[in-house]
Amino acid sequence: METIKLHDRTFSPYLSAQEIQDAVVRLAEQINNDYRGKDLLFLSVLNGSFMFTSDLMKHIILPCEISFMKVSSYQGTESTGRVDELIGLNSQVLGKHIVLLEDVVDTGVTIDKIIRLLQTNNPESVEVCSILFKKEAHIGQNRPKYFGFEIPNKFVVGYGLDYNQHGRNLPSIYQLKT
Ligand code: IMP
Ligand code: MG
Numbered sequence: 001m002e003t004i005k006l007h008d009r010t011f012s013p014y015l016s017a018q019e020i021q022d023a024v025v026r027l028a029e030q031i032n033n034d035y036r037g038k039d040l041l042f043l044s045v046l047n048g049s050f051m052f053t054s055d056l057m058k059h060i061i062l063p064c065e066i067s068f069m070k071v072s073s074y075q076g077t078e079s080t081g082r083v084d085e086l087i088g089l090n091s092q093v094l095g096k097h098i099v100l101l102e103d104v105v106d107t108g109v110t111i112d113k114i115i116r117l118l119q120t121n122n123p124e125s126v127e128v129c130s131i132l133f134k135k136e137a138h139i140g141q142n143r144p145k146y147f148g149f150e151i152p153n154k155f156v157v158g159y160g161l162d163y164n165q166h167g168r169n170l171p172s173i174y175q176l177k178t
Contacts, residue, residue: 109139
């Protein structure tokens with residue numbers, strides 16, 4: 001098995017492109033079953049989930065909207081400190097059944113922030129679908145209802161995931177060699 005080098009680190013093959021595609025098909029089937037007849041909006045969290053989103057969407061057979069957004073944190077004027085906002089969200093959320101698409105749910109802090117912000121616009125429901133779930137690292141309020149693989153709390157790259165912005169283009173997933 002070939003290791004790869006990104007910047008100063010070495011990574012070993014972890015999940016093959018075929019294993020990932022099989023998981024993507026399984027996730028799409030679950031969503032196709034669960035959201036029949038519902039007003040469905042996929043919200044893809046950039047940058048990491050671009051590849052997962054693209055692959056998953058090819059297997060969704062339901063009428064749906066697809067939108068992309070980022071979550072960012074800025075210094076607000078209040079003494080409370082940092083304020084989170086969703087950037088690029090230009091879809092109507094009210095009354096929609098939302099499926100958030102993520103590359104990985106790690107601590108869960110990111111999805112918690114996004115869900116809290118989305119709730120202010122009264123969606124009908126919000127669930128999370130991620131290709132990876134680091135269950136051991138998870139400390140958040142929300143868990144992904146749909147996930148491809150539960151993985152250990154180790155750093156991975158590929159299939160959208162980066163190490164200092166490199167590795168996102170790899171069709172398979174690699175784990176940091178320690
Ligand atoms: P969380 O807020 O801790 O759940 O982290 C979510 C975000 O951290 C993901 O969307 C990724 O951008 C990043 N992240 C977490 N684990 C990894 C990893 O192993 N490789 C690359 N990025 C990661
Ligand atoms: Mg990310």
